Amino acid sequence: MTALATTAGLAGDTAPGDPGPGAPAPDRRLRWRSLVSRVGFVLPALVILVALLWALFPGLFTAQNPTETVAPALQAPSAEHWFGTDATGRDLYARVVYGASQSIIGALVAVLVGLVVGTAIGVTAGAVGGALDEVLMRLVDVLLAIPGLLLSLSVVILLGFGTTSAAVAVGVTSIAVFARLARSRVVSVRVTDFVEAAYGSGGTFFGVLWRHILPNSLTPVIALAALQFGSAILQISTLGFLGYGAPPPTPEWGLLIAEGRNYVATAWWLTVLPGLIVVFVVLATNRLSQALRGGDAA
């Protein structure tokens, strides 16, 4: 486990330069490691910070309009148009920058839906127990039994196409995982001595739940939420690619790649560059959440 997390946290950084040839002195090695771990933390944090700023203040990063024709169509990347231009002469970099808000806000909504609904189900099941626990966990089993993408497609068909419904659809698929994690944590905290003691000293059910059980059980749930963020970005871009997310003029990342698909032979930048941005952001989120939760990035 630790080994896996460690490598996941390090992945790319250590790949080019293995920590020193031969057997470096222990102190040098230590310094190198802490440096690597700092890079492993700072780099993803920077990527996410930039993505967040793109989402909040896209105007600061590009002067160009994402939905207007500003140049000849299908220009290769240049100093003027960093990511080139698309089939109708729109600046691709501007579209990617403005698209960040779609993906990131969508992912936030998705994670919130999963976190709130899933945790509510899990905490209720774990804290109340008995028949209610059985019923709720069978419902969670049902959510688990339907393959993720099909579940989100069913929700999308019900809610209609659009950014919000795509986000909700992605959120629904993560309810089951949150519910199971929250329940198992609550159940294990509930049987500890200090909870018994709290009840013994006259605590009410909700009082103990709020003051003792929840604070002691939700840390892994928050860690999971951070991890789900990256996969939510991926899933939302998948729905966008399939055409069930934001409608066409909107610069959503998945949609950008879908639009560039017809020009793979002539304009590689239309699919490669937005895709790379998605990969960087998702990688950064995964790395950061791992670094945050254990501090075992090195």
Next chain:
Amino acid sequence: MTYVLRRVGQAVLVLALAYTAAYLLLAALPGDAVIARYGSPELGLTPEQIEAIRQSLGADQPLVVQYVRSIAGFLTGDFGYSVASGAAVSDLIATALPPTLTLAVLGLALAVFLAVTIAFTATYGAGRGLRRVFRGIPPLFVSLPVFWIGIILIQVFSFRLGLVPVIGANPVQALILPVITLATPIAAPLSQVLMRSIDEVREQPFVAVVRARGASTPWLLWRNVARNALLPTLTMAGLLFGELVGGAVVTETVFARAGIGQLTAQAVANRDTPVLLAVVVISTVAFVVINLIVDLLYPVLDARLRTSGPTRGSVAAPREDAADRAVDELVDAEVGATVAAAASRGGNR
């Protein structure tokens, strides 16, 4: 025997609940499919004609009757009719299934091969650097959008290198890139679980004993480590099936291959709920059956589980089913909380 019966009963219950949920989501809530299909003024149908269509489709019955009927239909292989094309859904699925099965089987085979290669190289490979690099592969694979992998593969292998023709490819050539695309997202979690269980098994004292008695690394890997790592991997089967279904939808869309995935994508685009309902129900049945088989195989493969019942050892007969355990295990790997242990503790109360 009681274990088998209880597991089968549980599977049937989950299936029934899942069917109800899918039916509510796709048939009951979205509103009147008949109006959606025949109500547009361009068709020029009179209200009486629409009413006749409604009667012939059974849409004038109360919801409960329709629900029971649809269950009967599904049990007899009658999945209703596509709203978009009017064709029988069972026919649509029957024609779409073979190419998807080919793709899925090959994709899964490649994914297993990749996962085993990655996991063994990452744990027993020569040199720290090599092991590091291979350990970094699964987190990278997990972060790649499947549709993007497909497009990049087309770009590199078809357009830059000209290795796989885009137009006029023979059936084998047409399968190469989709299979790679589909295998990537499946290989990632699989190799992660494999690596984790290899790491766990090789820490066990018996491995040191076997090695001390002169076992070579391949022998050790094959006879001891692989056998013990198989169980957690098997638990993942259901989850991987889900990935496979999702991957097929995306892969078939990217490569414009006919199949269940494309059928699904079109059904969503046309709001063809009967088709989507059929796909959802069939995949759910497959998922539940896979997990049932895994659960029933578990005691066969793991001697510690054979005496199910009042064993209060470190491993008791699994109370949750394979789907639950798989999720818990993934969460364990990702979040580092021991869900599985806590969950079973709660179960034993």
